[in-house]
Amino acid sequence: MKYVLDAHTHTIASGHAYNTIREMACAGQSKGLELLGITEHAPAMPGTCHEFYFHNLRIMDRDAYAIPILLGSELNIMDDQGTVDLDTEVLVQLDYNIASLHPPCIPFMNKDRITQAVIHTIKNPNIHIIGHLDDARFEVDYDQVVRAAGEYRTLMEVNNSSMLPTSYRPNARENYKRMLEACEKYRVCIIMNSDAHSDSTVGRHDMSLALIEELGFPEDLIVNTAVEKFKSFIKK
Numbered sequence: 001m002k003y004v005l006d007a008h009t010h011t012i013a014s015g016h017a018y019n020t021i022r023e024m025a026c027a028g029q030s031k032g033l034e035l036l037g038i039t040e041h042a043p044a045m046p047g048t049c050h051e052f053y054f055h056n057l058r059i060m061d062r063d064a065y066a067i068p069i070l071l072g073s074e075l076n077i078m079d080d081q082g083t084v085d086l087d088t089e090v091l092v093q094l095d096y097n098i099a100s101l102h103p104p105c106i107p108f109m110n111k112d113r114i115t116q117a118v119i120h121t122i123k124n125p126n127i128h129i130i131g132h133l134d135d136a137r138f139e140v141d142y143d144q145v146v147r148a149a150g151e152y153r154t155l156m157e158v159n160n161s162s163m164l165p166t167s168y169r170p171n172a173r174e175n176y177k178r179m180l181e182a183c184e185k186y187r188v189c190i191i192m193n194s195d196a197h198s199d200s201t202v203g204r205h206d207m208s209l210a211l212i213e214e215l216g217f218p219e220d221l222i223v224n225t226a227v228e229k230f231k232s233f234i235k236k
């Protein structure tokens with residue numbers, strides 16, 4: 001399968017990532033990507049950039065780098081109402097937004113409450129991707145969540161970093177099998193993302209590709225194959 005984009009990466013602005021935008025774009029170019037999305041952690045994540053960082057992204061020239069870039073955020077889902085940590089006024093200015101569950105930004109809660117948290121998040125028109133919904137510590141009802149994602153045209157992410165030996169999200173691969181089964185059943189699109197925190201992992205989808213191949217997951221439900229396919233989901 002040919003893939004041309006990676007839409008979840010972090011730079012030094014996130015506080016625990018190690019390269020600049022320019023370095024990440026060069027890495028994307030050397031991997032043959034046609035589009036790179038940079039999504040810094042939103043302000044509730046300890047050590048990340050201030051809200052003003054996101055406000056000011058409007059000054060950035062998306063075409064001034066080795067490959068075209070998009071600038072968004074990785075929001076923290078904060079509670080079971082799907083509250084996120086940037087105001088709507090900021091979210092609408094960004095190219096797109098991912099929302100994820102991260103300790104310590106949300107407490108561990110039971111399956112019903114986590115499922116509600118994610119469904120409320122999916123209903124937010126300024127959120128386009130649910131990031132790494134694969135962590136055994138946040139159990140969810142994949143059937144309900146994936147159905148909601150289909151209804152609201154939100155992409156479900158398959159996160160390569162979660163399946164690497166360095167990951168701290170337990171049981172990600174097994175959870176992705178369940179998520180992908182629901183995505184195939186309801187014909188819901190997915191996006192493979194590297195979640196790179198350094199330039200060496202930009203565009204890395206090896207673990208995701210192996211899983212997708214093992215499951216025979218349909219290629220037409222994967223948006224990484226064409227820039228326009230991805231872009232049709234960030235206009236919602």
Ligand SMILES: [Zn+2]
Binds near residue numbers: 010014016041197
């Ligand atoms: Zn991070």
Ligand SMILES: [Zn+2]
Binds near residue numbers: 074132
């Ligand atoms: Zn994350």
